Amino acid sequence: MIKKKVCMLGSFAVGKTSLVRQFVQGIFSDKYLTTVGVKIDKKTIELAGEEVQMMLWDIAGEDGFQRIQTTYLRGMAGYILVVDGTRRSTLEEAKNIFLRIDEMDIGSVPHVVFLNKIDLTDEWELKGEDIASLNEIEARAFKTSAKTNEGLEEGFLNLAEMMVKQG
Amino acid sequence: MRDLPQAVTDYIFGLTIEATRKRSPAYLLGDGEGRLIEFGGKLALYGINNPELGVHIDQQVEYLAGFLPLEGEPVVLPCLKCGDGVSTDLHIFSGEGGDWILFLESTEIEATQQEIQQHAHELSLNKEKQSRMLSQFLGDQVAQGLEDGKFDIKKGGERRNLTILFADIRDFTPFSENHSPQAVFRTLNIYIRSMMETLAGEASSLNAIVGDQVMAVFGIFSAAASHQFRAVGASLKMIEKVNELYEERKRWNLPALRIGIGVSSGPVAIGILGTKERKTLTVIGHYVNLAARLQSLASPGEILIDKNTYDNIRSYRRFFSPTTLECKGIVSPVKTFSNMGKN
Numbered sequence: 465m466i467k468k469k470v471c472m473l474g475s476f477a478v479g480k481t482s483l484v485r486q487f488v489q490g491i492f493s494d495k496y497l498t499t500v501g502v503k504i505d506k507k508t509i510e511l512a513g514e515e516v517q518m519m520l521w522d523i524a525g526e527d528g529f530q531r532i533q534t535t536y537l538r539g540m541a542g543y544i545l546v547v548d549g550t551r552r553s554t555l556e557e558a559k560n561i562f563l564r565i566d567e568m569d570i571g572s573v574p575h576v577v578f579l580n581k582i583d584l585t586d587e588w589e590l591k592g593e594d595i596a597s598l599n600e601i602e603a604r605a606f607k608t609s610a611k612t613n614e615g616l617e618e619g620f621l622n623l624a625e626m627m628v629k630q631g
Numbered sequence: 632m633r634d635l636p637q638a639v640t641d642y643i644f645g646l647t648i649e650a651t652r653k654r655s656p657a658y659l660l661g662d663g664e665g666r667l668i669e670f671g672g673k674l675a676l677y678g679i680n681n682p683e684l685g686v687h688i689d690q691q692v693e694y695l696a697g698f699l700p701l702e703g704e705p706v707v708l709p710c711l712k713c714g715d716g717v718s719t720d721l722h723i724f725s726g727e728g729g730d731w732i733l734f735l736e737s738t739e740i741e742a743t744q745q746e747i748q749q750h751a752h753e754l755s756l757n758k759e760k761q762s763r764m765l766s767q768f769l770g771d772q773v774a775q776g777l778e779d780g781k782f783d784i785k786k787g788g789e790r791r792n793l794t795i796l797f798a799d800i801r802d803f804t805p806f807s808e809n810h811s812p813q814a815v816f817r818t819l820n821i822y823i824r825s826m827m828e829t830l831a832g833e834a835s836s837l838n839a840i841v842g843d844q845v846m847a848v849f850g851i852f853s854a855a856a857s858h859q860f861r862a863v864g865a866s867l868k869m870i871e872k873v874n875e876l877y878e879e880r881k882r883w884n885l886p887a888l889r890i891g892i893g894v895s896s897g898p899v900a901i902g903i904l905g906t907k908e909r910k911t912l913t914v915i916g917h918y919v920n921l922a923a924r925l926q927s928l929a930s931p932g933e934i935l936i937d938k939n940t941y942d943n944i945r946s947y948r949r950f951f952s953p954t955t956l957e958c959k960g961i962v963s964p965v966k967t968f969s970n971m972g973k974n
């Protein structure tokens with residue numbers, strides 16, 4: 465079985481933990497409980513008849529005081545930048561994380577962007593040009609909702625495909 | 632620590648070892664190729680059952696894939712959770728015999744950190760929410776108006792005759808100290824929203840929400856009625872709306888609060904502050920301070936207005952009567968009018 469390490473990255477409260485929980489356990493909670501350190505989960509998916517085990521590292525989000533602990537990133541085959549579509553500033557923060565990883569000199573690592581909380585249409589802040597600006601970081605974006613499960617399968621599978629292709 | 636006496640360093644090491652022992656240390660030792668050659672301690676606590684000697688460590692502890700063999704500096708993975716294992720600070724370092732992996736329980740450290748982090752994040756989220764609400768109501772409109780040159784305000788600022796309104800929620804601070812942050816912000820949102828909706832309908836250009844306080848400026852957008860008239864009209868409507876809210880909330884046994892308003896009118900300096908992306912109008916001067924001061928003196932449900940305002944509100948005058956107040960910080964005595972008819 466192919467095993468791949470995937471890191472969930474982004475600002476605090478964008479929905480990293482909720483996305484993993486929905487993807488792995490199929491449940492969602494409205495209650496916010498911030499992550500300290502890292503929590504690791506596994507999910508096996510099927511890709512073109514082959515099993516791929518994704519080892520999901522749900523890492524504490526960045527805030528004004530705390531940057532991502534880079535030791536957690538070692539050995540990752542791919543990562544997901546999570547943006548909270550109802551908080552526009554989290555998009556810039558995600559781009560910054562990409563730039564820092566790019567500087568780490570670990571080669572090009574497959575990654576996708578999740579524009580999360582798409583179910584909150586009334587509060588949605590991202591415009592077309594914001595999404596287009598993701599070209600800068602060479603990332604495909606998926607509109608997701610950890611609440612309704614929208615876009616998760618597609619997003620995770622897309623990343624898995626990229627990681628498997630990369631070898 | 633070379634400059635410390637041996638006795639002191641020994642003592643410190645003693646403390647460290649004692650503290651560390653309490654954290655249920657457990658370890659694995661890998662050879663040059665990452666195969667397990669030794670282990671010890673309560674590994675089961677960390678979700679590692681039946682370790683097998685000679686087998687690659689990353690086959691037994693999957694999340695260690697990519698870490699072994701360790702090349703170079705030690706690696707620390709703080710507060711790591713996996714499966715049913717407890718939270719651990721994981722230390723990986725090279726030493727005698729190979730690569731060591733040390734597990735130290737971090738449940739308590741994590742709980743403390745969690746509490747602090749949760750509080751900080753909730754606070755930031757609430758702050759963000761508030762400022763988003765601000766631009767939702769009028770920030771964008773003002774920003775756009777500036778962009779389109781709708782208001783012809785000179786770049787360097789100018790003096791203009793305007794009406795300033797301040798409204799705040801009375802007794803909000805004691806209320807906020809006695810309720811959970813969630814309850815506080817829920818209530819605040821309801822009240823601020825109710826006040827803002829009224830203002831938005833009155834062609835004011837809103838400058839700020841600061842905590843439980845709202846400020847609005849009238850006279851920037853041109854409108855048929857005088858800015859004093861519109862400001863007082865908005866005030867009366869706000870009081871009415873909030874009074875309805877107050878009664879309603881009391882009926883439901885919810886925390887009920889009322890607002891106080893101060894309005895003042897006269898020449899103030901107005902200018903544009905900010906960056907290209909985000910411009911705001913700012914007003915500065917005696918009448919701004921006066922409006923703020925009047926608001927701070929207003930009782931729940933009260934609107935206090937100055938003479939300049941009173942003189943320009945025609946039909947609304949019947950709602951107001953003169954009142955005497957001590958206005959700290961403003962030199963000359965101020966003629967003030969109140970909607971609550973006290974003397």
Ligand SMILES: Nc1nc2c(ncn2[C@@H]2O[C@H](COP(=O)(O)OP(=O)(O)OP(=O)(O)O)[C@@H](O)[C@H]2O)c(=O)[nH]1
Nearest residue numbers: 476477478479480481482494496499525581609610
């Ligand atoms: N409506 C809605 N709420 C969401 C969604 N995803 C997450 N949330 C909510 O957003 C809040 C934060 O979610 P988390 O998953 O804890 O965020 P996080 O990125 O793990 O946060 P940190 O661990 O602090 O970095 C919680 O209250 C979730 O219920 C979503 O897709 N839709």
Ligand SMILES: [Mg+2]
Nearest residue numbers: 480481498499
């Ligand atoms: Mg989390």
